[in-house]
Amino acid sequence: xxxxxxxxxxxxxxxxxxxxxxxxxxxxxxxxxxxxxxxxxxxxxxxxxxxxxxxxxxxxxxxxxxxxxxxxxxxxxxxxxxxxxxxxxxxxxxxxxxxxxxxxxxxxxxxxxxxxxxxxxxxxxxxxxxxxxxxxxxxxxxxxxxxxxxxxxxxxxxxxxxxxxxxxxxxxxxxxxxxxxxxxxxxxxxxxxxxxxxxxxxxxxxxxxxxxxxxxxxxxxxxxxxxxxxxxxxxxx
Numbered sequence: 636x637x638x639x640x641x642x643x644x645x646x647x648x649x650x651x652x653x654x655x656x657x658x659x660x661x662x663x664x665x666x667x668x669x670x671x672x673x674x675x676x677x678x679x680x681x682x683x684x685x686x687x688x689x690x691x692x693x694x695x696x697x698x699x700x701x702x703x704x705x706x707x708x709x710x711x712x713x714x715x716x717x718x719x720x721x722x723x724x725x726x727x728x729x730x731x732x733x734x735x736x737x738x739x740x741x742x743x744x745x746x747x748x749x750x751x752x753x754x755x756x757x758x759x760x761x762x763x764x765x766x767x768x769x770x771x772x773x774x775x776x777x778x779x780x781x782x783x784x785x786x787x788x789x790x791x792x793x794x795x796x797x798x799x800x801x802x803x804x805x806x807x808x809x810x811x812x813x814x815x816x817x818x819x820x821x822x823x824x825x826x827x828x829x830x831x832x833x834x835x836x837x838x839x840x841x842x843x844x845x846x847x848x849x850x851x852x853x854x855x856x857x858x859x860x861x862x863x864x865x866x867x868x869x870x871x872x
Contacts, residue, residue: 657849658677658844660679660844661843662678662694663841664842665712666711668682675726678842682710684710687707689708691703699755701752702752704735704753706734713772716772720806727768727842728772731841731842733774736780736833737751737831738833742834745832750785750829752828754821754827754828757821757826758825760822765843766817766843766844767782771836778836779800780801780832781798781834782795783796784819793830796819801839818848
């Protein structure tokens with residue numbers, strides 16, 4: 636009986652702590668330098684030069700490659716952002732990459748003509764959760780970054796996902812206020828692409844996280860085992 640009770644407790648605890656999703660890659664774009672910009676806890680720092688002519692920033696982890704396309708490589712670090720009241724900005728927002736926009740002066744109706752952020756090495760035709768953060772505390776206040784799914788193609792083939800407004804007034808209540816979270820499906824080759832256009836300025840990105848969507852069957856199996864043990868325990872009384 637003690638063994639059964641212990642197993643039952645373990646399974647139900649597993650159900651409670653079962654993660655909503657498992658992060659496959661978490662990137663915080665930093666300004667390359669000495670010392671380099673601080674990296675957000677739980678993220679991998681990817682250093683980007685403050686000046687340069689490179690047009691892409693790539694990072695590979697666990698067989699997945701992310702590539703950020705820029706008009707001209709520009710990392711930045713503005714230092715810690717002063718919070719308001721009990722709110723504190725995370726390290727993710729003090730640095731990032733600018734000059735990432737495809738088109739400036741855009742609205743949500745203007746589709747991107749090129750890719751901005753791409754992923755390769757994913758499982759084909761599989762759903763993923765992607766969260767993108769974009770805040771530039773010094774430049775282009777009030778500008779809007781419009782984000783599209785360009786996996787099927789740019790232009791008329793793109794799917795509008797949402798936007799992130801570069802505005803800290805009124806004061807934010809969460810670091811997720813400057814992010815967009817979407818669930819999208821990789822294509823048959825394991826690729827997932829996004830395109831950005833902005834209402835003004837060069838656009839910016841602080842970092843991103845891509846996660847696997849948990850399989851419902853796995854979670855259901857844990858619940859089923861727990862229920863079966865509960866029934867068994869009652870019959871043993």
